[in-house]
Amino acid sequence: MPAIEADVRKFVSDNFLFGRKGVQLAADDSFLEQGLIDSTGVLELVSFIEDRFHVKVDDDELVPDNLDSINRLIQFVEAKLEEAK
Amino acid sequence: MCGIAGIFQWNGQPVRRELLERMVATLDHRGPDAFGTELIGPVGLGHTRLSIIDLAGGVQPMPSADGQLTVTFNGEIFNYIELRQELTALGRTFTTDSDTEVLLQAYAQWGENCVTRFNGQWAFAIWDAPRKKLFVSRDRSGKRPLFYTVVGSGNGRTLLFASEIKAILTHPAVSKSIDPISLDQLFTFWSPLPDRTIFHGVRQLPAAHSLTVQGGEMRVTRYWDVDFSRRFEHQSARELEEQLLELLTDATRVRLRSDVPVGAYLSGGLDSSITAALAKNLNRERLCTFSLEFENPEFDESVFQQDVVRRLGTEHRTIRCTHDDIGRVFPRVIQHTEIPILRTAPAPMFLLSKLVRESGYKVVLTGEGADEVFGGYDIFKEAKLRRFWSRQPDSKTRPLLLKRLYPYMKNIQSQPPAYLRAFFQVQPQKLNSPFFSHLPRWDLTSKLKGFLTPEVQAAAYDHDPLTEAEGLLPAAFSSWDGFSQAQYLETTGILPGYILSSQGDRMAMANSIECRSPFLDVRLMEFASQLPPRLKMAGLDEKHILKNATKHLVPESIRQRSKQPYRAPDAQSFFDTDAEMARFEYVDEMLSPESITSAGLFDPTAVAQLVEKARTGAAIGAKDNMALVGILSAQLVVEQFIHGRTVDVPEAAVM
CATH class of the missing domain: 3.40.50.620 (HUPs)
Structure with a gap:
């Protein structure tokens, strides 16, 4: 699913990294530990996932395990899409 | 309330009046009712007055009755009536009803310690001619402002001070640049630590501090905490x-x-x-x-x-x-x-x-x-x-x-x-x-530093703001x-x-x-x-x-x-997110990659991305909003104070 990965990477880059040159984020880096996300960042992430992939994120899914790195996000979106089939 | 300004020259030479007048003129808004400058020996004191107490008397700079002391004073000593009674009981006589004269007499009576008796909000400077001493003080909580800088070196030093920085920047010997360490602190604490301003070399006299120049020495001391x-x-x-x-x-x-x-x-x-x-x-x-x-x-x-x-x-x-x-x-x-x-x-x-x-x-x-x-x-x-x-x-x-x-x-x-x-x-x-x-x-605030250019970050790198703050406790x-x-x-x-x-x-x-x-x-x-x-x-x-x-x-x-x-x-005041555009031309201009690059403080790519987010209404978090307001205001500081170009926005057309 390279499309999901590209979308997720672009969202994170545009909204959390602000496209800054020289700032590298590995696919497993924690957004929280890197200080990239504040209390609204979580809400931004959820809106992005819901709008872009047309899935509904439940309250109990709002945990760092699902959302806190590029790879976790991709896996979460893939699972949600699978579930929706 | 008022504006004050002053110049002191270490070499004892008289101050050029036009330099002082130029400083005072920038403070007109603080005191539109009267304007005065006084040159005494190596000192020039200036004042713009907003008349509030003793409308007829109280003209400044004000000399003491014996002519030995001269003061320029911004603020109020609220307990001046009680102090006046106390000073009268000690044998002092008064010629005006103003709190300014009480300030002068209190200094004459108690010296620098007079400030510990004041209940009020003040920034003032007294030239004590017999002692050849300049005494500058600021109130306990920092209600009234006082900025200063020293230009030149050795015996050729000149102290400039004023209620606002713009007065100091009029002096030809003052160079104008942004201090990256202050910016780094501002992007931590919301303001630089108390003795700093955003301008390199321009200091603030912290609240509850006095500044004294005498015998070639300048000292800044805390009198209360x-x-x-x-x-x-x-x-x-x-x-x-x-x-x-x-x-x-x-x-x-x-x-x-x-x-x-x-x-x-x-x-x-x-x-x-x-x-x-x-x-x-x-x-x-x-x-x-x-x-x-x-x-x-x-x-x-x-x-x-x-x-x-x-x-x-x-x-x-x-x-x-x-x-x-x-x-x-x-x-x-x-x-x-x-x-x-x-x-x-x-x-x-x-x-x-x-x-x-x-x-x-x-x-x-x-x-x-x-x-x-x-x-x-x-x-x-x-x-x-x-x-x-x-x-x-x-x-x-x-x-x-x-x-x-x-x-x-x-x-x-x-x-x-x-x-x-x-x-x-x-x-x-x-x-x-x-x-x-x-x-x-x-x-959270420190996250804003991600928008600074690598050069600015590097310039502040060795100055951990928390370490400096800890030293002030x-x-x-x-x-x-x-x-x-x-x-x-x-x-x-x-x-x-x-x-x-x-x-x-x-x-x-x-x-x-x-x-x-x-x-x-x-x-x-x-x-x-x-x-x-x-x-x-x-x-x-x-x-x-x-x-x-x-x-x-x-x-x-x-x-x-x-x-x-x-x-x-915050962001909504600068961007109409329904129309997805800036509300004012200056917002686009100040945040354009050209302006950002020219000012040299922020990463133009990151700012462009932030602007895009704000324009489309996606900048909803505290961090994004603080970043936008911080960057825009920093650009306006550079444009208006360093480049000297006033950014004017036309008043809205009356419908």
């Missing part, structure tokens, strides 16, 4: 409430001393309601109150303001503030703050002081200081909850208490518990930090309880650094308005610092003792409402 080392032990809560009310009433009474009428700001919150109520009771005449209303209901408090107006029966005037109003006035606001700001909240205060001026008033009472002195801010509760939680780190319910803290913040309300935990949970190593209470705020700090420590940090940090300056004095004086704050009366500050913390914050009830002591003064709706800090719309 907030001290939480002593506690009331034997008094009951009831007795302390009575004392509090008595002190606050007298603090308000002496602040009504004026030869022109005194009005009052009314925010709709507790503090300004109390000061307005006390003023109304003390004043036999009518009281005029002034309020801001916001078009955006998220920020509007007019319902509560009306409750107070009905209860007190004041003559009430309001100004309604739109997103456009804030954006339009913002470049002028920055001309007065003279420093980048992270919130637009000063802008409406500029509009409010304009309303006061247009209503024929020069002086207003404000509720400033109550949240610092009596522990009203959310940051005090947040720290208390974080400590409470850290004792049971695995508790599921304790983090949920944090939601109760910020009922007005939708983002926090909808926060999943797992993330609440991640954002607020205390790391054990931070429990013992002197800055425990402020670390979450400073960590008083010796007794570590022995105080956490609540008192947090109060000290607020009272000596953001209060003078932002609240009383960018949002207070500078916005009021832009329209020649003087603010007076009863809660910052020295007697009240010293009283409150001795109160047990549980009387200030009872459980999670903030300003508990203040609410109890003033129960009879304010409507129940004001006492019961949850604390709402004064805020104004």
Whole structure:
């Protein structure tokens, strides 16, 4: 699913990294530990996932395990899409 | 209220009057009623006057009767009547009714220590001719501003000082550049540490400090500090409430001393309601109150303001503030703050002081200081909850208490518990930090540094702001309880650094308005610092003792409402997110990659991305909003002060 990965990477880059040159984020880096996300960042992430992939994120899914790195996000979106089939 | 400026030359040569006049001329808005300069030996003192006490006398700079002392003075010594009686009893005679003469005589009597007897708000400079000494002082809480710089070297040094930095920048020997270390601190604490400004080489005389030049030496010394080392032990809560009310009433009474009428700001919150109520009771005449209303209901408090107006029966005037109003006035606001700001909240205060001026008033009472002195801010509760939680780190319910803290913040309300935990949970190593209470705020603000260019980041790299801040803490700090420590940090940090300056004095004086704050009366500050913390914050009830002591003064709706800090719309004031465009041309210009690159402070790619986010309405978080306002205001500082190009926004066409 390279499309999901590209979308997720672009969202994170545009909204959390602000496209800054020289700032590298590995696919497993924690957004929280890197200080990239504040209390609204979580809400931004959820809106992005819901709008872009047309899935509904439940309250109990709002945990760092699902959302806190590029790879976790991709896996979460893939699972949600699978579930929706 | 007034503006002051001065020049002192180490080599004893006389000051060139035109240089001094040029400095004073930039302070016209602070004192439109009179203008004066005085050259005495190696010193030049200048003054612009806003006449408030002894309208006929009180011209400045003022010499003493024997001609040995000369003073230029901005502010008020509220206890000048009592001091005058004391000085008269000591055999001194007075020729005017002004507080300025009391200041001169007090210095003549008690020397530099005279300031410890003053109850007021001041910045002044005295030239003591017999001792060849220049003595400059600033009030305890930082109500009145004083900036200075030294140019030249050795015996050729010249000291320049003034109420505002713009006066200092007129001197041909002053070079203008942004100090990256100050910017780094501002992007941590909301303002640089107390003796810094955003301009390289321009210093601020910190609150409660004096500066002396004598015998070729310049020294800056602290003459007072907030001290939480002593506690009331034997008094009951009831007795302390009575004392509090008595002190606050007298603090308000002496602040009504004026030869022109005194009005009052009314925010709709507790503090300004109390000061307005006390003023109304003390004043036999009518009281005029002034309020801001916001078009955006998220920020509007007019319902509560009306409750107070009905209860007190004041003559009430309001100004309604739109997103456009804030954006339009913002470049002028920055001309007065003279420093980048992270919130637009000063802008409406500029509009409010304009309303006061247009209503024929020069002086207003404000509720400033109550949240610092009596522990009203959310940051005090947040720290208390974080400590409470850290004792049971695995508790599921304790983090949920944090939601109760910020009922007005939708983002926090909808926060999943797992993330609440991640954002607020205390790391054990931070429990013992002197800055425990402020670390979450400073960590969040520090995220803004990601927008700085690598060059600016590198220039500040060796100057850890927390290390420098730790060096400024008083010796007794570590022995105080956490609540008192947090109060000290607020009272000596953001209060003078932002609240009383960018949002207070500078916005009021832009329209020649003087603010007076009863809660910052020295007697009240010293009283409150001795109160047990549980009387200030009872459980999670903030300003508990203040609410109890003033129960009879304010409507129940004001006492019961949850604390709402004064805020104004940020990104929305600059971008119309429906039309997806900037509201004003200057916003696009200041944030364009060309301007950003030319100013050299921020990464143009990152700023472009942030602008895109703001334009489309996606910049909803505190961090993005602070970044946008901080970057735009920094660009306006560079444009207007370094490049010397005024950014003018045309007034809206009258429909």
